[in-house]
Amino acid sequence: MTPPGTAAIVGVGASSFERDPDRSVLQMAGAALSGALSDAGLDKRAIDGLCVQIGSPRGADYDTIAQTFGLEVGYCSQTWPHGRFSATVIGHAVMAITCGLATRVACLLAMKNSDLGRIGEADNPFYFEQFRENGGPHGEEGHIGMASPVAGAAMALDVYCRRYAKDRELLAAIPMTFRRHAQRTPDAVERRPMSIDDYLGCRPIVDPIRLFDCSLVGDGAICLIVSAADLATPAQLPVRITGLQGVRAGRDSFVFAPRGLGVAQQSERRVTQAEARAQPVYAMAGLTPDSIDVLGVYDSFSPLALYAFEEFGFCAPGDGLDWVQNGRIALGGDMPTNLNGGQLSHAQLNGWGQIREIVTQLRGRAHGRQVAGARTGLWASIGGDALAFERV
Amino acid sequence: MTGSVAPTVNDLNRPFWEAAARDRLALPHCIDTARAFWPPSPISPFTSGRVEWREVEVSGTVLSLTVYRRIFQKAFAEIMPFGIALVALDAGPRFQAHVPDPDGAAAPAVGARVVIGFRSILTDGFALPIATAI
Numbered sequence: 001m002t003p004p005g006t007a008a009i010v011g012v013g014a015s016s017f018e019r020d021p022d023r024s025v026l027q028m029a030g031a032a033l034s035g036a037l038s039d040a041g042l043d044k045r046a047i048d049g050l051c052v053q054i055g056s057p058r059g060a061d062y063d064t065i066a067q068t069f070g071l072e073v074g075y076c077s078q079t080w081p082h083g084r085f086s087a088t089v090i091g092h093a094v095m096a097i098t099c100g101l102a103t104r105v106a107c108l109l110a111m112k113n114s115d116l117g118r119i120g121e122a123d124n125p126f127y128f129e130q131f132r133e134n135g136g137p138h139g140e141e142g143h144i145g146m147a148s149p150v151a152g153a154a155m156a157l158d159v160y161c162r163r164y165a166k167d168r169e170l171l172a173a174i175p176m177t178f179r180r181h182a183q184r185t186p187d188a189v190e191r192r193p194m195s196i197d198d199y200l201g202c203r204p205i206v207d208p209i210r211l212f213d214c215s216l217v218g219d220g221a222i223c224l225i226v227s228a229a230d231l232a233t234p235a236q237l238p239v240r241i242t243g244l245q246g247v248r249a250g251r252d253s254f255v256f257a258p259r260g261l262g263v264a265q266q267s268e269r270r271v272t273q274a275e276a277r278a279q280p281v282y283a284m285a286g287l288t289p290d291s292i293d294v295l296g297v298y299d300s301f302s303p304l305a306l307y308a309f310e311e312f313g314f315c316a317p318g319d320g321l322d323w324v325q326n327g328r329i330a331l332g333g334d335m336p337t338n339l340n341g342g343q344l345s346h347a348q349l350n351g352w353g354q355i356r357e358i359v360t361q362l363r364g365r366a367h368g369r370q371v372a373g374a375r376t377g378l379w380a381s382i383g384g385d386a387l388a389f390e391r392v
Numbered sequence: 393m394t395g396s397v398a399p400t401v402n403d404l405n406r407p408f409w410e411a412a413a414r415d416r417l418a419l420p421h422c423i424d425t426a427r428a429f430w431p432p433s434p435i436s437p438f439t440s441g442r443v444e445w446r447e448v449e450v451s452g453t454v455l456s457l458t459v460y461r462r463i464f465q466k467a468f469a470e471i472m473p474f475g476i477a478l479v480a481l482d483a484g485p486r487f488q489a490h491v492p493d494p495d496g497a498a499a500p501a502v503g504a505r506v507v508i509g510f511r512s513i514l515t516d517g518f519a520l521p522i523a524t525a526i
Contacts, residue, residue, distance in 0.1 A: 120464035122395045131400045134431040143399035144490040144520050146476045147464040154458040155478055162456070162502065204461040251437060262455070263478060265430065265486060 004242035004284050007094040008232045008392065009359050010104075011040025011225035017189050017347040019114035019219050025059035026068055029110035032221035033069055036106065040225050040236050047225070049075040049102030051089045053350060054111040057081060057125045065108065075102040081111075081126075082137055083300060083350035084247060084255070087385035090355070091244045093226035103228045109352040110221035118217075120148030138255050139264060149256070150214060153301040154206040156257035160303065161208070163262070164318035168208050172199045173324045174302040175212045175344050181331060182341025184369040189216050190345045213302040218348030222356050237363040238392045239377075243285030248384030258307040258317070258382065276313030281378075285388030289314045293374040294361045295335055296354030298381035299342040305329075312380040331369055339369050355379050355387065362391040397467040398516050405432050407445035412510040412519055417450045419483060430485035448483035450508045454523065455480050457502055459494045467514050475499065477523040479506060489523035500525035 013035025015028035037044055050073045055061035060068065062076045077092045079085035086109065093105035117123040120130060120140065130142030138149035161168045176199060182188035194212065202211040232238035248259075257263045260270040282288055289312060297308040306320040314335060315323035329337040340346040340357035347353055358377035360366050377389040401409045411418035419428040420443050422436035428448060429437055436443055456478040463469045475494030479487050489508055491499055500506045505526050510519035 118464065122466060131397070133400055133402060133404050141488055142397050142465065143518070144476060144488060145397070145460060145465065145468045145474050146488060147468075151458060151460070151476060155456050155476070158456040158458055158502075159478070204459075207459040207461060209458075263486070 004286070004388070005240050006098045006229055007226050008229045008238035008240045009224050009389075010227040010232050010236040010238050011036040011042065011223075012356055012359055013037070013039055013223045014187070014356060015110075015221040017187055017218065017220040017349070019189065019217060021115040023112060023219060025110050025112050025221070026065070028112070028219070028221035029060075029065060029108060029223075030069060032110065032223035033106060033108065036223035036225045040227070041233075042104065042225065044069065044071055047071055047073060047104050047106050049073055049093060049096050049105030051077045051092045051096075051105055051107045053079050053085055053089050053109045053352075054081055058111050071106070073102075075105065083298070084381075084383050084385075086351035086355060087244065087379055087381065087387045088247055090224065090226060090241070090387060091246060091385075094241050094244060097226065097228050103231060105226045107224045107226055108221065109349060111349075112219040113217045113348065114219050118148060148206070150206045150209050150301065152254070152263075153213075153256040153303060154209040156254065156261060156263050157208055157303045159257070159261055159263050164321075166318075166321045169200065170321040170325065171213065171302055171306065172196055174299070174305050174329070175199060177324075177327075177330045178299065178338050178342040179345045181339050181369060182345035184331070185340045185346055188341045188346040189218070190341070209301060212344075215300040215343035215348040216345070218343070220347055220349055222349060222352040224352075224356065224359070232392070234392075239359045239362045240390050240392055241387060242390045243281040243283075243287070243386070243388030245279060245281040245384065245386040253384070255383065256301065256304060258311050270317035271311065273313050273316045276311055279312070279386070281386040281388055285390070287376060287378070287388055292335065292376055292378045294339060294358055294371050294377045295337040296351070296358050296377070296379045297337060297342070298351050298354075298383065299338060299344050300348065302344060304382045305337070305342070307382045308380050311382060311384070312378070312386070331371065336371050339366065339371070351379070351381060358389055362389055395466055396516060397465055397514065398518050404434065408432065411445075411447060412521070415510050415519070416447050417508050418445050418447050419481075419485065420444070421446050428481075428484040430487060448481065451526070452479040452481040452487065452506055452508065454478070454500050454502050454504050454506055455486065457491060457494060457500070467516060471513065477506065479508065479523055481508075487521070489521040491523050498525065
């Protein structure tokens with residue numbers, strides 16, 4: 001059996017996301033796991049796989065997590081302690097199920113940033129990464145002052161706006177739209193209104209990136225239970241995973257730029273819209289950008305959402321800043337995106353919040369922000385990773 | 393040494409820092425294609441073949457200039473704001489360099505021709521690559 005359709009999400013659980021340095025990562029993880037089990041109507045003995053995203057040095061690894069919660073599992077995987085690999089973690093669960101290595105996999109993100117300095121600062125456990133040979137995980141070069149992920153995002157946005165001769169302030173539509181979505185999301189961390197004046201006037205971080213272009217410091221845990229589709233029951237409101245695609249890497253890739261933008265050692269040849277629409281995730285799921293009801297994109301910085309729209313063929317390269325205007329990506333628009341508020345306003349959970357929201361929407365449980373009749377969903381990240389979902 | 397911003401110097405990149413100490417720019421080259429590349433690799437990213445270090449012209453063109461308005465590293469706190477330039481070296485690869493006083497009249501604008509020089513501007517003492525308008 002191969003995807004599409006061998007696996008489905010049958011349970012979703014989450015902690016709350018308020019920032020509190022005294023909270024425990026394992027306490028949040030436990031809340032998310034028990035919530036997901038309860039949502040799925042499953043006993044923990046039904047879980048035979050565990051895929052986690054965040055462990056050392058932020059918190060407990062997969063083995064401690066299993067011991068702590070009394071799981072007995074025969075298939076485990078764990079990625080690194082930064083973002084990016086949300087869809088890959090879920091992809092590992094789908095592949096394990098498809099290969100017969102597990103039947104029900106708990107996929108877990110748990111992390112806390114409120115007790116750390118920002119990445120790049122000396123009191124952050126990731127301080128030394130900016131001095132690694134050939135640079136930090138976001139292109140940092142600490143010895144020239146290029147600390148923190150924000151610099152690479154700033155450089156790519158600067159190159160993008162020059163290349164396409166676009167007004168940088170058009171970007172406001174992205175954080176402002178996601179903030180309005182967060183206002184309809186009870187567990188979003190940041191729900192205060194954001195006006196255009198708020199956006200234009202917020203403090204600069206690394207020009208041309210401002211504070212409101214940066215995701216929030218996040219604390220929290222999310223658990224998604226991926227089950228063999230033939231074990232799912234209608235009562236679980238299963239959402240099938242109908243397509244997937246992994247994170248891309250190579251000289252044409254940079255973490256905060258679309259392919260071919262011309263930063264780092266990238267080429268200057270952008271992927272055409274036709275090529276973007278011919279990616280494996282669409283073929284696997286039998287979908288096109290026009291047939292997606294709800295979309296989730298990685299938005300640790302607001303331009304990353306812009307690039308995802310282009311990289312996944314929703315609009316042509318260079319057209320993204322115009323395409324997002326006039327409510328296109330808002331609830332009620334053509335392509336409702338990050339309906340929980342995304343990393344920019346809901347919580348910085350490495351994309352897991354948006355994936356949880358897609359599942360919530362397809363189950364018809366999004367209440368005051370529900371897209372009526374939502375049947376298909378897509379997670380599409382600037383990194384190349386993607387997941388396609390369909391309500392059973 | 394938490395708080396130090398000195399680069400990691402090892403066998404992979406030592407020729408770069410040895411040249412930098414003489415205010416020269418050295419880059420690894422693919423021997424098969426004679427092309428310079430960055431960042432360093434023990435094998436050519438073009439052919440997987442052999443590599444040697446060669447000194448190159450220090451000139452290039454600024455593709456992007458970003459400016460730090462927020463302090464992340466204590467070592468750079470005294471020289472805020474500062475810029476990071478993305479430079480298309482005439483030798484081929486793109487290269488990132490520090491730009492002091494990016495709001496000043498002498499700072500290189502995007503599109504400007506620059507040279508890469510190595511100067512010690514921090515108390516840490518090592519010489520770091522700086523892009524200067526020509």
